[in-house]
Structure formats: structure tokens, C-alpha cells
Amino acid sequence: MSQQCLDTFFAKVDHLQPAFIDRLAKAVAIPSVSSEPERRHEVVRMGEFLRSELTALGATDIQMQDLGPQEDTDMHLPPVVLARYGTDANKLNILVYGHYDVQPADLEDGWDTDPFTLVQDGDKLLGRGSTDDKGPVLGWLNVIQAHQEAGIEFPVNLVMCFEGMEEYGSLGLEEMIEREKDVYFKGVDAVCISDNYWLGTENPVITYGLRGCNYYSITVEGPGADLHSGLFGGIVNEPMIDLSHLFSKLVTSQGKILIPGVQEMVAPLTAEEDARYDTIQYELDDLHNATGGQKINLYDTPRETLQHRWREPSLSIHGLEGAFSHAGAKTVIPAKVVGKFSIRTVPNIDSAALDKLVIDYVHDEFAKLGSKCRAHCTLMHDGAYWVSDPDNWNFTAARRATKAVWGVEPDLTREGGSIPITIAFEKALNTSCLLLPMGRGDDGAHSINEKINLSNYIQGIKTLGAYLHYVSVADR
């Protein structure tokens, strides 16, 4: 791989910018929200879109892997899109993974523009999925196109795996990886995932750790139907009151998890690990920028903030089903409410032990309320944490690529979010997995006005392509 070859590739990526924006606009226009049953067909449509783009690019062995029915529902899981680009026995096989489903988004949530229309505002490309994870997924396709149009030999055999249920815990994917590890994924040399973000807005990063996520629901049921609070308030147990009490027992306003035994499972911080935070470029202002300019930080130093994001568990309360949630002042007593919360997990929290602690605790706390309602806590889905060794040839290639495009050494980071399948790839394929993000820390993934900066999208495509070049000549 020569510098001239990389420069030609970079120039072609710049030249193709309008086509790459257009591809992203087409993808954002498909509202592939995996958690909304009424939009499941859109997730499938998004998978079909990828299939047709990959076909047009000359990818081979394209498979729409059927994951079967979604447990406890009458829905089918969306397919995993598998594809190859190149089958040269003398080249490395690099597996890239991403997801084509997105989080829910509604104009009413406070978006400034329609979430499913890509809107360019200066250097920002706004739209649901622009950064998480349609931009990065299309990044790999764009790398293929730029090589083709520049007439440059593709440096590796690319094995692509794009799923449609990541935002719902990657249901069915681990089983598929187990099935395919010696078939479709046979011979994979390394894995690269682009589905996370820089820490701030200026410095590129490479990521070697993720928190896990165990997601729970609490169902509280009382009367046979919703009741008039004037007629029944004060003389019956109310599910919403009970659920509010249970929520208050989970976590303090300062983020302390109140479930006994959880904190005790967390790996102690060693001096060596602590020292890794000495050189990370991160300021509290980066946090404030990412929280819409509001100073709602729980910790006063960047070090404590990052340690709580990367290596401490957190409990978040996400929402409710069944409760009155519109404008106005409806005087209803909801008959049944379902509260949703999750715990981000870290080394050495044992997932099954955590589930038992959580579920038993919620049931015990409910019993203490002395209510005649019925309550049931259950795990909805879980995904493991992952921490890797960033000192291998795969990471070195990503570091060189980042330096080549951005002109600076990337920070080595962990991530507070979760990509449940990372550890499954690493274990099943017995190989190195790395996270090479495209977007910035203020992109607003999962939030309103999600965006990717155009410069990050374009430079990100260059970074993914340069990574493939550097990994192809890596000293293993």
C-alpha cells in the first residue's frame, strides 16, 4: 500500500461526497425503528435497501439471514444482511459489523426537522440514524465505491454483517454467529465495528471497551379497567402509585444504585487503570455540550465523569407504558402500568447474578408496600460488557489510519453505551475486535436532532478505508 494509493482514494471520497450524502438520505428516509411493531416492515425494507445497494456494488454471496420469530410476539425478526466483497485467498478477511435499525423518533419529541428526512445545516447532516448507525454502515459501502471508481485494488476481503435489531438487544444474532462461525465467518482474521462516538468534538478516538446493558420491566396491575380518580381515589390501591414507589427504590437522584450487592460486584480500580485516565483529552465542557448546554453533571472532574461512564454501573429509568401521557389533565387511575429501566454493566458484574438481585429486590420492595395490586419484574433483554487489549495489530492499523486522516494520534477510550454482539464476535471467531467510530460526542444519538457532521462522515469514510489498507499490511 503506497501513500499515493491512499491519496487517490481520499481524493475520490471527496469527489463522491454528493453521492454519499444521497445514499445516507435514502437510508434515513426509511424509518427502521426496531422497537415499534408497526414499523417492523420498515426495518425489513431497510435491509432490502442494503441488499440492493450491495448488489449494485458487486458484493457477492449476499444472504438475508432469517433469525426466526421474535419470542413472545407475533412478529418475525428482521434479517441479518451478510455480504462479501472480494475472495482472494492471499488477502486478509476483515469482518465489519453495523446495524441498520434505529431508535424511535417523533417530531413531537422536540426535533427541529422531520427525523426521517436528512437535512443539511452547515456542516451538520441531521436525521435519525445519521450517526447511529446508518452513516457508519454506509461508510463501508462508500469505501467500496470509492475504490471501484478510483480504480484501486481493494486491500482485503470484506465480510459484512449488518443487523436490524441492535437497538433492541441484538435478538437472535448471537445464535446466528454461533451457526455461521465455521461457515460464512470461516477464516475471519479481525473484526471492526463502527458504531460509537468520539469523546468530544475534536479528537478522534479508538475504542477498546463497552458497558453491557440489562434491560428490565416492572408490570403493576390493579383494577380490571382504568378508573375515575374522583370515585375511586383514596379507596383502592393504584398501580401508578406503587410503581412510583418502586422506581424511587432503585436509584438516588445522584445516580447511586440502591439495589444491594450490585456495587460489590464491580472490579476495584487499580492504580494502573487509574493512570490510563491521565492523558485522555476530555473536559466537563464536552459533557455540557453533549447535554444541550445544560450543566447537569453528577461529578466535578473529567476523571470521575469518565470513570463513571466507562467502568461503573449505572441505572436509568426510561419510561412507562399504560400511563396517561398526553397534554391536558385527565383524572384517570391507570389499571396497568409497565415501567422500564436498565442497568449498564461493567467488569465483573455477573449478568445472571445481577438479574436475580434486581428481580428479587423489586419483588421484596413491592411486598413491603403492602399493596393489593400485583407486580412482576422481568428481564427484557441483556448484552454483555466488553473490554479488550488495545495493543495488537488490529488496533495499530486503526491508529495509523486515524493518524493518516486526522493528523493526530487518537485517544484510546472505552464507551458507556453497549453493542451487545461485540464480545460474541470476539469469542466465537477467536479474533481481535475493535471499535472505530465515525461520529462526535455531541451527535445526539438516541436523542432529538441526531446528526453527523458532514466532515466526520467524509473523513470517517476515509478512515475506514485507510484502516483496511493498514490492516492489510499489518505486522501480525
Ligand SMILES: NCC(=O)N[C@@H](Cc1c[nH]cn1)C(=O)O
Ligand atoms: N450505538 C450503540 C448503541 O446505541 N447501543 C444500544 C444498544 C442497546 C442495548 N440495549 C438496548 N439497546 C445502547 O443503548 O447502548
Ligand SMILES: [Zn+2]
Ligand atoms: Zn448503534
Ligand SMILES: [Zn+2]
Ligand atoms: Zn444506538
